Each structure stands twice: as structure tokens, then as C-alpha cells.
Amino acid sequence: MDIQDPSFWRAGAISTTLVMIVVLAFLSVDSMSVISVGGRNVPKYDVINHQIGYAYNWSRRADVPVIGGLEPLFGKTVTEAQATDLMRTGKLVIQSRACMDCHTIFGNGAYYGPDLTKSWLDPAWPQIWMPMTGKTTREDAMVEFLMHPDKYPTWSRQMPNLQLSEDEARATVAYLKWLSAIDTNGFPANFGQSGKQP
């Protein structure tokens, strides 16, 4: 073994790379089973028919989503197929309007606007936007805000009006509700707790 011989390191580079690729392939197959819709961490799209919470789990030592009883979005229970269509539109809204070039989802994206991972659960909806928009439900306030963000300023950085139709806004709200039900290993921590960590 001559460590000054380039061929020694070439063999090391090739073998290390191949081993790592194989390990990554196995981990990816397993991860896909967990993060596919209906997998262990990612609920089916029709979870939007249910109440969704986020609470500290002592055994996991992390905040986890809590799926509760029925609480249909916009007061209407949807089938799995209808929920899938809503999600497809919601995701296309998020891409076509480049939402993640201002916001983050799961902390990924840009950092000009707040993270949207748990935005469905944000206390600002009942505390600020429901009274501001005059809407009686969280989802209606969200739709109104998404369609006319320039009418409801809350601080100096204002969301631009991205010309969302009502259908697009409703699909986006559905998507955000579903997102909040994904188990993200405790990210973001202490959401809505303002320092009240257990």
C-alpha cells in the first residue's frame, strides 16, 4: 500500500462513492414509503376533513401533528379524489406564484415572508385576520386575504396581490391545511407557544 501512489486514492474514491450511492438508494426507497401520501409521516389528502392540531409529544420529545375529529374545510366533506384535485391545484398555485421565493415550507424557500409549514394553525388568523376581513371562519379569512392581500396590511412587508382566483385561493388553503398535518420531526418547535416549552 503506497499512499503516495495516486491509484491508491483513485481506488478509495471509486469504492467510497459506490458504497455511499448504494446506501443512499436503500434509504431513499425506505424514505419514499414514509413520505408518500398515506405513509407514516404524510397523511392522505382527505385529512382536510379533520381537525388538525400540533402538540408536544413526550415520547418523541418533539412537537407532532394531532389529527382530531371531523372539521370539514369550508364546511363540506370532500372525497379522497376531490381532495387530490384540490391539492394538485393548490400545489400549482404555490409553484406558479413562486410562493417559495418569499416564504418557506418546511424551512425551504426564501426568507422574506413567514414559514408556511404550520400556517394553517397560526393564531394570527383568528386574532387578526378574521376580525379584519369580517369573516367568521379561519378558511374564509384565509381565502379573502389570499385574494386581496393588499387590502389587509398587517406590517410593513406586505404580500403582493398575485391575482388568485377564488378556486385557486380555496385550493391553496386546502393545501396549507394538509401541510400542517405532516409530521416534520418537530419543525417548527414551540409553534404558537411563545416560549412555553415543556
Place this chain on the structure above:
Amino acid sequence: MYRSQKLSLRYYTAAVALFGVMIVFGLLSALYYLYPAMLYNVFDFHMSKIMHIDTLVIWLLMGFLGAVYWYLPKELGIEVEGMWLAELMFWIFCVAVAIVALVFVFVQYGSANEFSMWFINQGRKYVEAPRWAAIGIVVVMAVFAYNVIATCIKARKMTGIMWVLVLDLIPLLAVYLDAFPAVTNMSVDLYWWWWLVHMWVESTWEVLIGCVMALVLMDVMGTSRRIVETWLYIEVMLVLGAGILGLGHHYFWIGTPQYWLGIGGFFSALEPLPLLGMVVHAIYDAGTHRMKTTNQPAFFWITAEAFGNFIGAGIWGFMMTLPQINLFSHGTQWTVSHGHFAFYGAYVCGIIAVLYVAKQQTSGVDMLAGRAWKWGFGLLNFGMVGMVMGLLLAGMAQAFYGRAIGGSTLMAFTSASENAWFVSGMWARLFFGFVFAAGYVVLVYDLLTAPKRVPVTRARLEPA
């Protein structure tokens, strides 16, 4: 001069021009944080940011292409095969970039349908360019791969560096195919999107710049092939050994299994090792040649690349990569600080070094020295370090006040963004952004100015 080197100069020119566009939109993006009402509903932050990061990706890519087209005939001793196709691709590439930029500035976004994905904006960070343009990049990269491989075959010669380069082209091309899908499930979407972003930026690009730096070191410092190839293999082993599973540090919070916290944390903590290796390599070479070289600017930029890569990508990355810290630092200006430092250290410095190599050869001077490059070097580095520190300050304020204390809600985000530390950091970033821009102006001036002829005896290389 080979025909491919003339093409290389065109790529360098386009790259430097886009570097300038990137800086303009970077300054604009920085201004939104301090003057948020600016251009409201006309040209908002997200479009400015898209222009900033997409031009970054494209100019670096053009710099890489230019560097390889520059060195390929020198390395293999013959003209690059398929040059007419390569030249055609250059113009197609430039026209495509211009069309995408015009669409981003004037159209900006579309409705929630496939048409928007194909022709306006895909809305996926770093790869916002519509699908037709993404396919165009694949075609350009495929032609580039053909040029490299066909030239190797025609020359009937394969050096160690060329083997690494050719093998690196496979993942470079393959992972970019991941720029197209619009998967509904965000967890799955981000899982594969990170294959593209991480495998390009933290793996295949690192290997590519490693190949380019190996060629530059032989050219500028006369380092022996045996030494640079040994180091290149070590770097590849460590970069891919740590980097492939280091991908896991992007899988902490996207819905993926908990085991990624341990795997990602461990392997990404190892990622600074190859970058440290590059620093050792640079110091070793500089010491061997007693800091003497015939191309001072290139030598200093290579050294800056080694240190910048280690500190910006390695240390700054390590600082926030462990999941216990990342839970709070992820998605804040802390990440932006790391991103700026890493891209600059790992790639920008390397590309600038290659620009100076080309300048020396095209101007025909034995020794490239002078004063202006020092101002450019100083202002760019000072500006970048200042921006990075300002962003770090702002990011830490967000992590502490917005995340750890505030609980990550909209109001927590708002109050952290109005915190005095955050605002100070944003002002510092803007100020140093202008310093960086001044450095760019000097750099361009220096690159375009004919060098003074200095006797080479002062700089003759010591025998290695």
C-alpha cells in the same frame, strides 16, 4: 489559441456580464428588507430574488463550461471535437437566458396550470426557469458532455483529471432532469429537489471545480500532475464520501424518517474535511513555490477559493448543520449567510482565478501583476465577509427571537424581523453589498485593461 478557447472567452464574457446582473438584483433584494414598499405590486421581492439566484446558477455554470473549454485542448493536445455544435449551443444558451429573464421581469407569473410551468415560471427555488428552458440547459450540458468525451476518444488519451471530469458529467446531467416535475406531495417534491440542489452544489460542482483547480494549479504554479491528481482523488473520496449522505441534513424537517437526523448530522459534519484538504493543498503548494508565481491574481484567487470554500461552505455549514441547532437556524438569514459565503468561496473565487489565467494567455504577458486586481480582490472579499457577518447577525436574531422564544408564528416572525439586531444586520448587508459591487466594477475594469509588461525574472518559479 484553440477554437474552443475562443468559445471559452465568449462564455467568460457572458458569465461576467451575468455576474453583474446577479449583483444588481442582489442589491435590489437587500433593499426590499429596508424599504418594503418599494415597487409593491409592480416588481416584488420574489421576482428580484429569482433573478438574483438564477443568474448566480447560470453564470457559474457558464464559468465552468468556459474553464473546461479552455483547458480541454491543452490537457488532451488536440482541438475540441464538435466545436460547431458547441458554438451553436453557446448562442442558444444566451438567447434562452435572455428570454427567460424578460419573462421573469415582464410576465412574472401565471395561473395554476401546466402552461405556467412550461412557459412562465416553475416556482421551484434555483430552478424557476420554465420547463422549455430547463430542457435547453439539459441539451447544452449534453453537448458539453459530447464535446468532452468525443475529444478524449479522438485524442486516445485519458488523464486522471479527465476521468474524474467525464464521470462527474453523468450525475451533473442526470440530477438536472429533476428540475421538471411538479409533484403534488411537497415532501416527495422536496426530497428529489434536494437531490438536484445538493448533488449539484455540494457534490458534482465541488468535483467539477476540483478538476478545474487541478488544471489551474498545474498551469499557474507548475505543480506536478502526480500531486494534483492525488489530491483530486482524495477530494473526490471525501467530497462524495461525506457529501452523498450529507444530503441528509436537508431531510431533517420535510416529513422524512427520524433516522435522517442522525445520518444527516453525522455526514454533513464531515463535509468540511475535503475542504480542509484543499486548504492544506493550497498552503503546501504556496510554500513549495515560496509564494512566487507568474500570475499573481490567479494565485491569490485560488488561495481565496481554498480558504473561502473551507470557511464558507465548511465552517459556516457545520455551524448550523447539527439538527439541534438547525431546528432553530433553518430557514433564517443564518442560512443566507452560509449560502453567500459557500457559493462565493467554493465557486466564485475559482471562476475568477480562471478568468485571470485566460487574461494572461490572451494578453501574452510573461507575468501578470499590477495594482487594480488587488483592489478588486480586497473589495470583493471584504464586501462578501461583511455581508456574511451582517446576515449572520440577522439570522441569529431570527433564530433566537423568532424561533426559540417566539414560537415561529407570523407574529414571532414579524417581531424578530423588526428586532434591532436584525435590522442592523440588514443595513450592514446592504452597505457591504455596495462594497462588493465596487469590487466587481474594479474586477471588470482590471480584466478589460491591458496588463503592464513586467520582467518575468522577479517571479520565476522555484523548482518544486
